[in-house]
Amino acid sequence: MEHIAPNPWVALAYLASGILFILALRGLSSPSSSRKGNRFGMLGMLIAVVTTLITHEIASLPEILGALAIGGGIGWIIARRIAMTDMPQLVAAFHSLVGLAAVLVGWAAYLNPEAFGIAGTDGLINPVSRVELGLGIAIGAITFSGSIIAFLKLAGTMSGKPILLPMRHVINLGTLLGIIGLIGWFTQDQSLWVIATVTALAFLIGFLLIVPIGGADMPVVVSMLNSYSGWAAAAMGFTLHNTAMIITGALVGSSGAILSYIMCKAMNRGFLSVIAGGFGAVASNGDAAKTDRPWKRGSAEDAAFLLGEAEQVIIIPGYGMAVAQAQHVLREMGDQLKAKGVRVKYAIHPVAGRMPGHMNVLLAEANVPYDEVFELEDINGEFAQTDVAFIIGANDVVNPAAKTDKSSPIYGMPVFDVEKAKTIMFIKRSMGGVGYAGVDNDVFYMDQTMMLLADAKKMVEDIVKALQH
Amino acid sequence: MDFISILSIFVMACFVGYYVVWSVTPALHTPLMAVTNAISSVIVVGALVASAAAGNATSKWLGLLAVVLASVNIFGGFAVTARMLAMYKKKEKK
Numbered sequence: 001m002e003h004i005a006p007n008p009w010v011a012l013a014y015l016a017s018g019i020l021f022i023l024a025l026r027g028l029s030s031p032s033s034s035r036k037g038n039r040f041g042m043l044g045m046l047i048a049v050v051t052t053l054i055t056h057e058i059a060s061l062p063e064i065l066g067a068l069a070i071g072g073g074i075g076w077i078i079a080r081r082i083a084m085t086d087m088p089q090l091v092a093a094f095h096s097l098v099g100l101a102a103v104l105v106g107w108a109a110y111l112n113p114e115a116f117g118i119a120g121t122d123g124l125i126n127p128v129s130r131v132e133l134g135l136g137i138a139i140g141a142i143t144f145s146g147s148i149i150a151f152l153k154l155a156g157t158m159s160g161k162p163i164l165l166p167m168r169h170v171i172n173l174g175t176l177l178g179i180i181g182l183i184g185w186f187t188q189d190q191s192l193w194v195i196a197t198v199t200a201l202a203f204l205i206g207f208l209l210i211v212p213i214g215g216a217d218m219p220v221v222v223s224m225l226n227s228y229s230g231w232a233a234a235a236m237g238f239t240l241h242n243t244a245m246i247i248t249g250a251l252v253g254s255s256g257a258i259l260s261y262i263m264c265k266a267m268n269r270g271f272l273s274v275i276a277g278g279f280g281a282v283a284s285n286g287d288a289a290k291t292d293r294p295w296k297r298g299s300a301e302d303a304a305f306l307l308g309e310a311e312q313v314i315i316i317p318g319y320g321m322a323v324a325q326a327q328h329v330l331r332e333m334g335d336q337l338k339a340k341g342v343r344v345k346y347a348i349h350p351v352a353g354r355m356p357g358h359m360n361v362l363l364a365e366a367n368v369p370y371d372e373v374f375e376l377e378d379i380n381g382e383f384a385q386t387d388v389a390f391i392i393g394a395n396d397v398v399n400p401a402a403k404t405d406k407s408s409p410i411y412g413m414p415v416f417d418v419e420k421a422k423t424i425m426f427i428k429r430s431m432g433g434v435g436y437a438g439v440d441n442d443v444f445y446m447d448q449t450m451m452l453l454a455d456a457k458k459m460v461e462d463i464v465k466a467l468q469h
Numbered sequence: 470m471d472f473i474s475i476l477s478i479f480v481m482a483c484f485v486g487y488y489v490v491w492s493v494t495p496a497l498h499t500p501l502m503a504v505t506n507a508i509s510s511v512i513v514v515g516a517l518v519a520s521a522a523a524g525n526a527t528s529k530w531l532g533l534l535a536v537v538l539a540s541v542n543i544f545g546g547f548a549v550t551a552r553m554l555a556m557y558k559k560k561e562k563k
Contacts, residue, residue: 014514017511018482021508021511022485022486022489024504024508025486025489025490025493025501025504025505026489026492028493028494028497028500028501028504029492029493029494030494031494031496031497031554031557031558034497034500034554034557035551035554035555037504038500038504038547038550038551038554041504041507041508041547041550042547044508044511045507045508045510045511045513045543045547048511048513048514049513049514049517052513052514052517052518052521053517053521056517056518056521056522057521057522057523058521059521059522059523059529060520060521060529060533063520063529063533064517064520064521064533064536067520067533067534067536067537067540068536068540070537070540071536071537071538071539071540071541071542071543071544072540072541072543072544073544074537074541074544074545075540075541075542075543075544075545075546075548076544076545076548078541078545078549079544079545079546079547079548079549079552080548080552082549084553087499087503087549087553090503090545090549091499091502091503091506094503094506094541094542094545094546095506097510097538097539097541097542098506098509098510098512098538098539098542100535100538101510101512101513101516101535101538101539101542102512104516104531104532104534104535104538105512105515105516105519105531105532105535107528107531108515108516108519108520108527108528108529108531108532108535109515109519109528111525111527111528111531112519112522112524112525112528112529114522114524115518115519115521115522115524115525115528116515116518116519128472222502223502226502226505226506229505229506229509230505230509232509232512233509233510233511233512234479236512236515237475237479238475238479239515240514240515240518241470241475242514242515243478244511244514245511245512245514245515246475246478246479246482247478247482247485248508248509248511249479249482249509250479250480250482250483250485250486251482251485251486251489251490251505251508252486252505252506252508252509253483253486254483254486254487254490255486255490255501255502255505256502256505258487258490258491259490259498259501259502262495348495348496350495355498355499355502356495356498356499356501356502357495357496357497357498357499357500357501357502358499360495360496360497360498360499361499361500361553361556364496364553364556364557364558365556367556367558369558370496370557370558373496375495375496
């Protein structure tokens with residue numbers, strides 16, 4: 001067996017691009033260093049691509065350059081045009097592309113093993129490489145079909161409600177075992193049907209795994225698929241003996257895994273229970289949302305008056321703000337309040353929105369300075385000294401039942417202590433709907449709570465108008 | 470390279486990834502996902518190898534298609550990350 005890369009400079013070049021990728025992630029430790037980090041990432045990618053092109057004999061350069069130009073052009077246009085509220089869908093779509101690319105590369109390596117240096121002297125693929133190939137294709141295929149479903153759910157094309165198949169755990173486990181068994185068999189028999197069946201089963205299980213998971217669990221799903229796309233790249237790196245791919249795969253794999261962990265912890269749920277799916281499917285059909293308790297409705301003028309008199313206001317945005325596209329007018333409200341001498345802070349729960357950091361990006365888009373934006377644990381102690389807690393499009397993350405009611409599905413989830421604030425303003429479309437968890441929220445009925453029932457954007461616009469008088 | 474050296478690189482890189490990612494500020498978790506997306510498209514290396522090689526036409530076309538997909542991700546991922554990061558600003562000094 002012969003390997004293509006005896007030149008140590010080539011290996012060093014790939015190592016350099018791996019290190020540049022590490023620096024790209026390292027840059028994200030603070031917004032000020034992040035832009036430099038991103039440039040390191042681009043440089044790393046450039047080195048990897050150029051190294052590959054100059055160290056291989058290329059039979060088809062025009063086609064390759066054409067392919068790079070077509071893909072690059074499409075990617076560039078999408079990146080310029082996409083609305084920030086659509087970031088979760090975009091990320092899911094991009095994950096699916098990595099997954100599919102991994103499947104295609106795996107198949108190409110299977111069909112032309114000499115080109116990848118994984119063929120033995122007898123022309124057959126080395127057994128170790130077969131396992132790596134099988135895993136790479138399987139993980140890639142799961143990433144692809146799973147991300148497609150996640151994309152459809154996030155884009156609203158497919159209902160965000162969990163879809164529960166009967167016997168799904170048995171089916172999933174059987175499919176998974178089938179894939180593992182076939183990859184084992186692949187080491188003995190490298191026939192086409194084996195790898196074709198592995199690919200088909202992996203596409204199927206990616207679909208089956210994501211379909212039963214509901215919309216608000218998507219932060220976990222998107223992070224998990226992020227992780228898978230990394231493992232797929234790593235598996236291909238093993239096949240190709242390429243350090244850039246292995247380092248990157250490991251980085252991306254751990255990154256996605258850590259994000260999934262953070263998201264699960266922020267919901268106080270086990271990773272397995274999220275993956276098993278079905279959360280909220282039963283409760284939301286129940287009669288949890290009885291609103292026969294007394295509650296107070298406020299107008300935009302009332303809200304504007306109280307906000308204007310306040311010393312400190314904490315704004316808690318949630319997914320509803322993203323849906324209503326209310327981030328820009330919200331920042332306008334914040335500016336007006338600041339002009340009146342009110343201290344304005346934004347409080348973001350780790351699972352607010354549909355992907356990690358979703359709310360931060362939207363606020364950044366609306367030009368909210370990032371040093372006015374705080375994480376849950378940094379701001380939760382401040383509600384007692386806060387005049388108004390302003391909740392816009394969030395619900396479960398301010399539900400005190402998470403602290404007191406052991407029978408509640410969200411019990412144990414860390415939540416904002418909004419009930420300590422002097423006044424709570426709660427923007428909500430109507431009293432009927434409940435949060436994702438399908439449980440009633442005691443905050444609605446508290447003495448200091450003012451319900452502002454309207455579309456979030458409309459309501460904040462009215463408050464801004466009222467503040468101008 | 471033998472399997473064990475490759476495995477060592479992989480395991481070490483997992484540890485590096487673990488510590489680097491925990492140091493990422495939560496406010497930048499969305500850009501983190503976008504940029505990890507872009508860099509995982511380093512899989513384009515495999516796609517280039519497949520499309521550069523002579524010998525098997527199917528393999529070449531699969532490779533070329535993978536190059537297209539990966540480059541959507543590379544350009545799209547880095548560009549959208551840059552766009553997001555450009556929005557994170559500090560409070561302007563009065």
